[in-house]
Amino acid sequence: MVMIKTPEVVATKQDVVSTQEPEEKKQINKRFLLFKIDVFVLSFVCLQYWINYVDRVGFNNAYVSGMKEDLNMKKDDLNVTLTCFTVGYVVGMLPNNLILLVVPPRLWLSFCTFSWGLLTLGMFKITSFEQACAIRFFQALFESCTFSGTHLILGSWYKEDELPLRSAIFTSSGLIGSIFSGFMQVAIHTRLDGVGNLEGWRWLFIIDFCITIPISIYGLIFFPGVPDHTSSSSKFSMTRYIFTEQELQYARRRLPARDESTKLDWSVIPRVLKRWHWWFFSLVWVLGGENLSFASNSTFALWLQNQNYSLSNRNNFPSGIYAVGIVSTLLSAFYMSCIPKSRHWHVAVFISVILCVVAIMIRANPLNSAVMFTAQYLGGVAYAGQSVFFAWANSVCHDDLQERAVVLASMNMFSGAVNAWWSILFYAASMVPRFERGCYALIATSVSTIIVSIYIRYLQNIELDNKKVTAYIDANDMMVSEGEDEDEEEYEEDNMTLHERDIERSYP
Template identity: 75%
Template structure:
């Protein structure tokens, strides 16, 4: 009950609780810092080790595994296809599981499983064993990329999301670089120790790094801003975030439609909108832009041209370094430049990749040209942060749609890449990759065009859509030392505007 000389306002129990808990100012910067430390840290570590484990196979291939397992022809591409098939199959199921199982538990469990599967790689004796393990690795690794973008969208505002998405995707590129450097060091120091080849030690060490990250996630990762995390077993969330901070973390984002549910109605709801169709298409194209780098074409070229093992592992890491720089610069541009738009980055990237393809097509055997072109091709990795952050923003209002769109983007891209890499970037096509150059020109040009189309559709949708109101508690309440002169007005606003928060793993 709030009283003054003129009137009495009676509040419901929920509203009264919000009013009481909100009187103390929530430090926004401190809360955002804690979100970065405990949310962003785990997803970045998880994606980093994901790529360390994933790229380890290619590094092992060029570091002795090919000869030891008598791999021939397109065996490398065959194992990549098996991985892609598992990745595609697991994509949407993993994202939907995250809607019903606490992400803290599911992501940590998946990390643990793929870490153990990585350990199993050190015992392989045939290509068939490699294919089987890679398939199951991918099933569990497929929770990482799209699932993390789904989670980031529950913690960060639009102006915060671009840079966090960039940091996250860059962590995978750092993992790719780290794996190459680690393979060189392992080969130099552990090759032959205890009768094991250096490439086998790489998988053992990868596993030893992965397991602690899984444990860290189970203990410190809060998952999503849900008050139920306070009482979660084995979780430190209750010692890191207060119940009031988690409530505010939910409420500071634009409200979404709470009436949507994870049932069969989600299918027509997703299919009748343009989001699923067009974002899936643009990332099929964006994923194949990256394919020129992700299929180890540079490492294969270096091996074909007789470069040493150190050069094969280290020189190709420069592509990932360029990818990190391009990703971060794109995020800074989108976050800091007022008139910046996602499609600007997409079109710029498309132009650069067309130049890359032309350079390699003209002079594939000239080292200066190949090195320059391959490193420039690293800008394609910026598309990971740009397109997924864009989809997160546009689909924010419908959680289930957002989960399916983000997963479908990666799923369809992977499905195409399963045969695309064999058709255009097979190991047998080194050193010229003639077909791959033409394919890159096609996908780069098309991705730029589709990005412009997305922007046009977004503008039309924004004009029609009414923004759902939400309450920023900090903006509604004055500091306590200014008295309680405005409490009646605040109480009225809370009574009329407060939106019920339904129990869920996600905001």
């Protein structure tokens, strides 16, 4: 393929045919536009996911920091509470993604962040296990907008070769929140335990609330939403001062072609069900989500408590798992973005092999501290699957916006639905310190992930071979002026289909 060298500065095309004299064409600096997208789009979703995990992991940290004893929680009460959260997460997943297609994401995501912040504050007043279950359920309803909703938004701003790194940064922000929550709990317990007649774990929820609310306000003011629907006319939005209308037009048309005839109606059901995307991406993330079970069910913190480690160690040592997750996530993004022949399934296979080793190590000698620490930290590589699989689905489903929203939500929804009973069956708190069932389950899901990932790539290759290269012109978005040869070449390059991009990366 002959590569067209992209000029540094691209001229925009007129948006609407006007009877008046045409305005002078303005110039758009592509790099500066991408920088602004990173600053105002990526910053909010990362802050939102960061505090999401601070709130979420904070509950587990509170459990091992005195909440268990104060609420008289027994046996598998922690797992039941986590299941209540998971059920709420599953129930809210698909509705939240569909709402984002109708309600400006700036408004909805800010509202959801504010709502779960209020519920987090309510946690400091709980006096029973049942109250914790109820609040956690409603927290999850609002928090479920974050992960799959953000991937839907990222796919509306970034091209295929830009997605892996942005998805990795977004995923890493949640892991940073997990690390931050652990250290914050230790600091709170040391300095605030007993202040105001409140236990340290109650202060954790108060401080989480105080951090969450400013983030929701920041999103309401500065987050632009998606380029198709920015709600920039709102008096509370700074979007009209951050992006020009021409920049938003270019942000839309620089992405690959998309079928603009599809709508959010009942036709989305047969469209989704007749394609393999929904079936196999949902399946692969059910497996990928359960590959995270050792980390997501706080098995390391439970093991540390069982082995009589100090409170600070129970909160701090699991941070190493998230640190490994951050490093592996960023490395996988580097591989996907910078290596010409890289493929998503390569990373999936690598992760799965490592997790098989983790399961074997824990099953062989779970009481050996060196073995358990090594295995738990190695297990952090499973977090790289979040950015890899969702970026993969974003790219494959880009042609149909409504299908993409359903597929991304379904991936997380079905994973959560399985995890609601999977954690109790294989990773219950009563199974500490050996987690025998969990080890066997991890081997099964890891091997299955390899098989399904390879098959998805096989189906993707067939789809790419059959895809026709068609020009994309949206009359509502742009008008091509005659005689603008340089702009035509830029337009054609920016609207390369997924097939062309795949061939280009295969034969550098």
